[in-house]
Amino acid sequence: xxxxxxxxxxxxxSLDYPMAQRILxxxxxxxxxxxxxxxxxxxxxxxxxxxxxxxxxxSKQTLVVGIRKTLxxxxxxxxxxxxxxxxxxxxxxxxxxxxxxxxxxNPYLRVYVNLEEILNQAFSYIESRKPDLTVFxxxxxxxxxxxxxxxxxxxxxxxxxxxQEHSRFxxxxxxxxxxxxxxxxxxxxxxxxxxxxxxxxxxxxEHFTPPLQKRLQAAAKVVKSGYPLGFIIGPVILFDxxxxxxxxxxxxxxxxxxxxxxxxxxxxIISHRFTSRAKNTIMDVYPASSLPMDESQRKYKYGQFGYGxxxxxPEQMTSIQNYFSQAVPAFFPEAKIDxxx
Ligand code: SF4
Numbered sequence: 001x002x003x004x005x006x007x008x009x010x011x012x013x014s015l016d017y018p019m020a021q022r023i024l025x026x027x028x029x030x031x032x033x034x035x036x037x038x039x040x041x042x043x044x045x046x047x048x049x050x051x052x053x054x055x056x057x058x059s060k061q062t063l064v065v066g067i068r069k070t071l072x073x074x075x076x077x078x079x080x081x082x083x084x085x086x087x088x089x090x091x092x093x094x095x096x097x098x099x100x101x102x103x104x105x106n107p108y109l110r111v112y113v114n115l116e117e118i119l120n121q122a123f124s125y126i127e128s129r130k131p132d133l134t135v136f137x138x139x140x141x142x143x144x145x146x147x148x149x150x151x152x153x154x155x156x157x158x159x160x161x162x163x164q165e166h167s168r169f170x171x172x173x174x175x176x177x178x179x180x181x182x183x184x185x186x187x188x189x190x191x192x193x194x195x196x197x198x199x200x201x202x203x204x205x206e207h208f209t210p211p212l213q214k215r216l217q218a219a220a221k222v223v224k225s226g227y228p229l230g231f232i233i234g235p236v237i238l239f240d241x242x243x244x245x246x247x248x249x250x251x252x253x254x255x256x257x258x259x260x261x262x263x264x265x266x267x268x269i270i271s272h273r274f275t276s277r278a279k280n281t282i283m284d285v286y287p288a289s290s291l292p293m294d295e296s297q298r299k300y301k302y303g304q305f306g307y308g309x310x311x312x313x314p315e316q317m318t319s320i321q322n323y324f325s326q327a328v329p330a331f332f333p334e335a336k337i338d339x340x341x
Contacts, residue, residue: 002147010037022152023113052284057285060091064110065113066111079170079268081129081134083136084118090146099142100281115153136168158184161190168189170230172194182221186227191229193231195232195234196249198249200242205289232269234269235271236320237272266335275309
């Protein structure tokens with residue numbers, strides 16, 4: 001499922017890089033994609049007067065090919081030391097997505113073509129932290145897999161970090177097009193995680209993403225290729241019959257992984273939460289959303305950056321914690337739960 005946008009914009013100077021040339025050739029071979037060259041400092045035009053919903057949808061169909069200028073990596077605690085900036089944005093349209101708040105109503109996808117400079121910077125961070133390991137997260141502000149067919153950024157990064165003894169790499173995806181990553185030298189330095197959920201959540205809220213079965217088929221390929229494997233289950237949303245649907249999800253997961261060694265699988269489980277700002281953005285772009293965002297049904301939790309979020313109240317959090325802390329070992333006795341929050 002590669003991302004084929006309606007419009008591609010090449011920033012000035014980007015075509016000096018081989019990756020941009022490759023992307024240009026890829027889209028020239030896909031008729032129907034509108035290819036545009038931006039002048040220096042020219043902004044990406046957006047439709048004047050478009051409703052937030054239409055502007056959001058148009059942006060989700062827009063790819064920007066650019067040069068990453070800021071090479072100071074942001075920190076990515078607690079799961080990694082640094083964000084590795086390969087891609088920002090995502091072709092998916094999950095109603096609850098944290099990117100909806102981060103990028104507002106113009107959530108273009110942006111790929112960075114100066115990969116060599118980005119990886120050189122990663123190398124400096126690794127050297128400065130030696131002999132400690134340095135862990136990079138490749139999906140902090142994106143899902144990088146749907147653009148991989150033409151960027152090759154993940155494959156190049158995986159191979160580069162395979163050669164760095166003191167580094168580890170991880171990224172998470174909801175997509176399934178992993179074939180180009182299967183036969184490359186990864187040295188076990190990269191953990192590929194899949195974001196999965198109960199069918200009810202996928203069907204109702206995760207638009208333009210593959211169904212669970214496809215994600216699990218991809219996970220089976222990844223584990224067969226010797227990559228460390230992880231799953232993010234989230235957002236966990238409580239609805240009528242949630243336990244039996246998550247049970248069905250685990251059954252399917254077990255079935256797909258049964259032929260492969262799965263004693264080092266990691267799980268991260270994240271309950272649904274929202275901020276007031278996220279709710280406003282979601283209601284602008286998905287006015288008919290049925291996401292449960294009634295503040296009176298939630299507990300307000302103060303955040304470290306001055307704005308808090310609405311989480312499930314303690315009793316419901318306890319139900320979530322009890323369910324998953326029993327279900328994971330029942331299906332995967334050797335797996336490790338990193339956290340249930
Ligand atoms: Fe957001 Fe992930 Fe859905 Fe993309 S696939 S819209 S990053 S939640």
